[in-house]
Every structure is written in structure tokens, then in C-alpha cells.
Amino acid sequence: xxxxxxxxxxxxxxxxxxxxxxxxxxxxxxxxxxxxxxxxxxxxxxxxxxxxxxxxxxxxxxxxxxxxxxxxxxxxxxxxxxxxx
Amino acid sequence: xxxxxxxxxxxxxxxxxxxxxxxxxxxxxxxxxxxxxxxxxxxxxxxxxxxxxxxxxxxxxxxxxxxxxxxxxxxxxxxxxxxxxxxxxxxxxxxxxxxxxxxxxxxxxxxxxxxxxxxxxxxxxxxxxxxxxxxxxxxxxxxxxxxxxxxxxxxxxxxxxxxxxxxxxxxxxxxxxxxxxxxxxxxxxxxxxxxxxxxxxxxxxxxxxxxxxxxxxxxxxxxxxxxxxxxxxxxxxxxxxxxxxxxxxxxxxxxxxxxxxxxxxxxxxxxxxxxxxxxxxxxxxxxxxxxxxxxxxxxxxxxxxxxxxxxxxxxxxxxxxxxxxxxxxxxxxxxxxxxxxxxxxxxxxxxxxxxxxxxxxxxxxxxx
Amino acid sequence: xxxxxxxxxxxxxxxxxxxxxxxxxxxxxxxxxxxxxxxxxxxxxxxxxxxxxxxxxxxxxxxxxxxxxxxxxxxxxxxxxxxxxxxxxxxxxxxxxxxxxxxxxxxxxxxxxxxxxxxxxxxxxxxxxxxxxxxxxxxxxxxxxxxxxxxxxxxxxxxxxxxxxxxxxxxxxxxxxxxxxxxxxxxxxxxxxxxxxxxxxx
Numbered sequence: 001x002x003x004x005x006x007x008x009x010x011x012x013x014x015x016x017x018x019x020x021x022x023x024x025x026x027x028x029x030x031x032x033x034x035x036x037x038x039x040x041x042x043x044x045x046x047x048x049x050x051x052x053x054x055x056x057x058x059x060x061x062x063x064x065x066x067x068x069x070x071x072x073x074x075x076x077x078x079x080x081x082x083x084x085x
Numbered sequence: 086x087x088x089x090x091x092x093x094x095x096x097x098x099x100x101x102x103x104x105x106x107x108x109x110x111x112x113x114x115x116x117x118x119x120x121x122x123x124x125x126x127x128x129x130x131x132x133x134x135x136x137x138x139x140x141x142x143x144x145x146x147x148x149x150x151x152x153x154x155x156x157x158x159x160x161x162x163x164x165x166x167x168x169x170x171x172x173x174x175x176x177x178x179x180x181x182x183x184x185x186x187x188x189x190x191x192x193x194x195x196x197x198x199x200x201x202x203x204x205x206x207x208x209x210x211x212x213x214x215x216x217x218x219x220x221x222x223x224x225x226x227x228x229x230x231x232x233x234x235x236x237x238x239x240x241x242x243x244x245x246x247x248x249x250x251x252x253x254x255x256x257x258x259x260x261x262x263x264x265x266x267x268x269x270x271x272x273x274x275x276x277x278x279x280x281x282x283x284x285x286x287x288x289x290x291x292x293x294x295x296x297x298x299x300x301x302x303x304x305x306x307x308x309x310x311x312x313x314x315x316x317x318x319x320x321x322x323x324x325x326x327x328x329x330x331x332x333x334x335x336x337x338x339x340x341x342x343x344x345x346x347x348x349x350x351x352x353x354x355x356x357x358x359x360x361x362x363x364x365x366x367x368x369x370x371x372x373x374x375x376x377x378x379x380x381x382x383x384x385x386x387x388x389x390x391x392x393x394x395x396x397x398x399x400x401x402x403x404x405x406x407x408x409x410x411x412x413x414x415x416x417x418x419x420x421x422x423x424x425x426x427x428x429x430x431x432x433x434x435x436x437x438x439x440x441x442x443x444x445x446x447x448x449x450x451x452x453x
Numbered sequence: 454x455x456x457x458x459x460x461x462x463x464x465x466x467x468x469x470x471x472x473x474x475x476x477x478x479x480x481x482x483x484x485x486x487x488x489x490x491x492x493x494x495x496x497x498x499x500x501x502x503x504x505x506x507x508x509x510x511x512x513x514x515x516x517x518x519x520x521x522x523x524x525x526x527x528x529x530x531x532x533x534x535x536x537x538x539x540x541x542x543x544x545x546x547x548x549x550x551x552x553x554x555x556x557x558x559x560x561x562x563x564x565x566x567x568x569x570x571x572x573x574x575x576x577x578x579x580x581x582x583x584x585x586x587x588x589x590x591x592x593x594x595x596x597x598x599x600x601x602x603x604x605x606x607x608x609x610x611x612x613x614x615x616x617x618x619x620x621x622x623x624x625x626x627x628x629x630x631x632x633x634x635x636x637x638x639x640x641x642x643x644x645x646x647x648x649x650x651x652x653x654x655x
Contacts, residue, residue: 016561019490019504038501042315045264045560053557087607128553182567189547199538199589217597218589220538220568228586232601235608239600256543259550260563306610309531309585311576315564322582330610440564441573443585 005076015050016043028073036071044069056084092234093298094449096168097291097393100161101380102137105145111397115425119379119408121271121283127255129262133271134253135285135381151205152185157288158206158250165246165292166210176242177216179203180229180249182385186256206248214242223348223439224307225249226289226388227447231305233293244294249389253286257384264315266352272382274349274375274407275356275421277414282350285381289389300396303337303432303448306330310442316354321362323444324436328366331446337432339367342448344404346395346435349375350382351409355438360415368434374422378408388437388445399430399451457606458637459645460613463520464652465492465512465628471652472519485624489515496522500578507542507565509535509621510574516619516628517575524632528612530584530605531572532598537622538568538589544623571619584610593618593629593650595643602633603641618650627653 009023018037030036033044047069051057057079059065068078097107102120104110120135137153146156158179171177181199188196195201203216217236219229226249233245251257261267261284268281293302308330310323317324332339345368347359363369376391383390398405404422413421433449464471468488470478478495480488489511493503496518503514513533542565549558564570569587576585584605588594598616605611617630629649633641 017505019501040313042561042564048265049263049557049559089608128550128556183543186543189543190551194540194544197543198536198540200536200591203589215590215594215597217594219586220589221585221587222567222569232586235604236597236600239604241597241600255550256547256566259556259558260546260560260566263558263560263563307584307586309573309576309582311573311580311582313577314570314573315560326582334608440567441569441585442576443569443573 001076001080004080005072008072008076011050011054015046026072029071031071032069055079057082089238090295091301092237092293092295094300094302094396095292095294095298096165097289097396098161098164099287099289099390099393100157101287101390102135102141102285103379105141105160106164107393107397110394114379114394114405115403117408119271120285121381126253126258129255129258132258133268133283134258135283136253137286152187154185154250154252155202155205158248159209161288161290162210162246162248165290169292171210171212171246172243173213174243175212176214176233176236176245177203177207177210177212178219178229178233178245178247179206179216180219180225180247180385180389182220182222182225182251183254183257186254187252189256210246212246220385221439221443222441223382223384223387224437224443224445225385226390227392227435227437227445228307229389230291230302230392230447231307231445234302234305237293237295244292247291247293247389248288249386250288251286251384251386253284253381258284268351271409272351272377273409274351274377275413275415275419276410277412279351279353279356279414281352283377283381285383287380287383287386287390289386289393291389291393297452299452301450301452303450304331304334305447307443307445310444312442314442315440317358317438319358321358321365323442324359324362324438324446325365327444327446328362328434328436331448335448341432342368342371342434343432344430344434345371345373346391346433347373347375348437349377349407351377357415358438360417360419363419364417369418370420372404372420372422374405374407376405388435392435395433395435396449399433402427402429404428455607455635457603457633457635457641459639459641460632460634460637461520462629462631462649463516465516466626466653470519477519485626493518505561506574509539509541509619510565510571512621512626512628513571513619514574514578516630517579517615520615520630520632521579526579526581528583529581530611530614531575531581532586532602532614532616533572534588534590534593534598534618535568535620536589536591537620539566541622542566595646599641599643599646606633606635629653
């Protein structure tokens, strides 16, 4: 799990072009949206693509994303349970 | 204060999946027919889209070497060119977002350049001035009319052919899908159950000059939201300011507007934003429609296509219903036209909004 | 017709940023992305959105950052032109959908496949709720743009206009922005506009 979280942080930083943010800067329970990393609606859509491309998880309902993308903790838990690749 | 010479709209025409020309398109629209069908576009399967069908494509250009988009644009211009020959001071203003983007999948990026398409069109239309390409997302079509008007008013050109066209390509459809913005059924503008856009393709053409004609452009504006690149301002600030600008230039009162041809893409945020802006402008009671249910969202062509159809509606004195609309789904009231009715329309307000925070509004008066 | 004036200009080309003939920033080597990043940080540090933009938007926002320093943005309209539209990003989006078995279009890429987005980014950054247009032309259409800008000013639809050229395609980039207003010293003539573009030649 720790490995998955680490990998996920790296991927998020790369995919969302988070400048000057390192893996160590993101805590597992930090909110990703709003006050946390300050991600916006396009970032949320980009995370949906990331889930599909990297882990073979298709999220068809954007509302689902809200709870899944709350934090690294929630995201990695969902991936571990539902990944197909 | 400088007095500007008025600019008139003499003719306009369109080629849509519903019909080759405004007459046939009008006949189909008034019969309540929609061009939206479920079909495959490239690798995208079973998508609701308004595409020019094979039979029509063949009838427009049986042995043509041009691309579909070029054919549609030239076909839209044809009846206008029969009436008026371009002179050395005639402008060509082309509105498009993606032009010939299909060339990219064939690895031919030079062919996809918007200026290449514009020059081909100018050449075939015998227009010798350097073509002007307006690429301002989904407001391109409306803004192109304003650009032509402004440059004629400045005396740079004597008259102008405004062309607008875009294709419902795999390129665009895949992007809107990634944006989760595509409706799983034919789009339902302003409706409670709306769930996104339906993409379409079309071309339109309009001829403008300072010589008095059938319609006059009374005012216009194109003001940015400065809010977000893919979402409109919640208060509809840019649209509000664009309409206010147009009204101010027209020198009329808000209540003089008889009809609004709105953008109405049927996304949750766009339609809500429009409702807020029109309410802020005191236009909640003015009959309004969106034509997206007939043609889908034809992107850069939408503004010119919808103006063309609305001018025909002004001539006929018909309020066209909003296909797909059943129950109002915005927090603010709007007078969305549900059933066709007859009523004189002296003043039309046409609006559009799009990615990049863009908005455009234009007020057109029927002269005779 | 009232006379308008060119108040200020900025050129971004060949790893250099020039504002009114002053060299503001240079970057010796490396790809354009490094140059844009370093030049932006040099001028303004905290705007994380910058790093999410495509190259054309970075170039446009960068040039705007330098030219608008210390300038009023009240009623400042925006008129931008380039040759390639959003082709640099169009190619990237096409690559993401070219292979049916590796079909992953990216929303963050797709949104930049519209040429006017770079103008939207400038508008957001500087709060320009003003007249806005994006034209595409092979070369800077001096007569057309100057007529358009004069229209915006003399119709009262803008107080000042930020306009110019922002071109980016496959690592080749150049930007020339200038501000036009009804007050100043250097007249807004076709000759004076063409002169600004000479910076690109040497």
C-alpha cells in the first residue's frame, strides 16, 4: 500500500504539472482539492483519465470522483480494491 | 462622439445535415426535425451527433476533390456569390475552431492550418484581400459578424463575406468525451434533465455591407469572463457585459429586445450561467430559444448558423421552439419557447459563450 | 479619427525578453519550456496555474507578465494573432487518440486545442473582463489589426488595447505584444507597428 501511495503521488505530480511540489509534500490524508493542492475541475477530469490509463478503472459518474479523490488515502484504497491492471 | 455608419446584413445561407440551403433547413426545422442521430464517428461508437450524411455529401459534391468542410463552406457561399461579385475591397472573414483538423490523423499538419483553408476559400470565391480568420472557440461565428462590421465601419473594407464552419470530428468528440461533457441522449437545452452537449457540423455564410439592406446590426460586444478556461463565470459576467455593450451601442432599452437566440449548449453550467445573465439584464420575460436540439453544437459555425436561422425567423415572424426542452432546469426564470408561434420580431439578440471565457452578443434589427 | 499611440512593447524571442528596448531576461540554453519557466519565475513567483498551461499559453502569459508590470488594466482589451493557432497542442491531442488501443484523450490537453485559450489565460491572470479576440494569419496583418484596435478605442469599447503576435509551434516561438492607447508619444501607425517586429529579424 505504501508503495502504491508513493507511486500515486509521483504520477499526480507529473500528470497535473504540480510545480515545486515533491512526493514528501503530500500527506496521505491531505485534501487534494480546495485548500489542499488547489486542484480544479480539469484536474479532476485528468485524474479520471489517470485511473483508466494506469489502473484500468473506469469512472463513468464524475460525482463518484468526489469521494474517491478526497485524498491519497481514499484514492489508493479505491485503486487497490478495483484495479484491473 | 463619432457617428458610425451602420452596417447591414443583406443575405445569409447555411448548409446543415438538415438541408442544403436555408430554405430546406428552415422547412425541416419548422417541421420539428432534428439532425441528431446515434452513429459511429471514427473509433467513437454509438455517439449522438449531427453529421452530414453520405447521400447529402454526395449530392453536394459528386466528384469533388475538396474536403467535406471546404465543400460545405463553398456550398453555403454559392447563392450569395451568385448575387454579388467580390471586389478588390471585399473581405473574407472565416470563423472556425478546428478547420481541417482531420488532416492531422493522416500526419499532414500543414493541411490542417486554418490559414490554408482560408486561402483556398478566398481563391475559389475570387476574394483578393488577405482572409481574416477568427478563432475564438464557440463564439467565433457571432464574433466574426462583429469583426466584419467593425472593419467595414473603419473603412478598411467595402463589404464582407462572413463564413463559418466546423466538422464533428473524432478529434473534437474525443475531447468533449474526456471532458465528460457529452449528453447520453440528444441534447436538452435549458431542461431540468439536461446532461451535456451534442456535437454537430455545419457551414454558414453571410454578406454584409454599408449599403442599406434587409437587416441592420445595431450593436455588439464580445467580453471575456476572466474566470476559468473551461467553465463560465457563475454570474455570467462576460455575457452580461457583452449584452450591455450591445444594448448601449444600439441605443435601445433592454425591453426593446423581442427575441433572444441564446447559446444553450445544454451543459449544466452554461445554461445556468445564461439564465443568471439574462435575469441580471432584466430579460427573463423575453422569448428565448436554443437551436442546438436541431443541429447540435456546431462550435465555430454555431453563431453564424443560428443567426442565419433566426434572421429567417424574423422574416417569417415565427418563434422557433427549443427542441429537446420540456421543463425549465435553471434556478432563474426564462421564457424558453416550447411551441412554435407567430409574432413580429423587430429586434433580435443573438448570444454565444465558449471556452477561454469568451462571450459575444449582437443586436440585429429588421429593416424591411 | 483620433490618433492613438503605442505606449509600450515586449518581445519574447531567441531566449530573450525585451521590454521597450531593455533586455529584461536571457536564458542561455535548454528547451523553451525551461526558458519560459525561469523567465516567469524571475518576474513573478507564485502562480502555480502557469505550469499547467500549454506552451502557447505559457508564452502569451509570460509576455503579458512582463509588459503589464506596473500598468493599469482598467478597460484593457486583448487582440491576439498567430500563424499556427493551437497546432502544437493539436498534435499532442491527436497523438493521444491516434491508436485505438491506447486511446486516452487528456482533458487538460484538449482544452488548449483552441487558439483563444491563451488569451483567456491572460484575461484570468490580469482580470481582464474586456473585449477579446483571437485571429489567425500567416503574417502579422498590420493594417487589419491597427484598424481593429483603433475601432475598439474610438468606439469606447476599450480604454487601452494589449495586442500582438504569439506564435508557438514545435519549439519555435516568438511573441511581440504592445499596448495602444489614446495618449502617448509614439503614434500608432503601420510603420511604427512594423518596426516592433524588426526585433524578431536580427
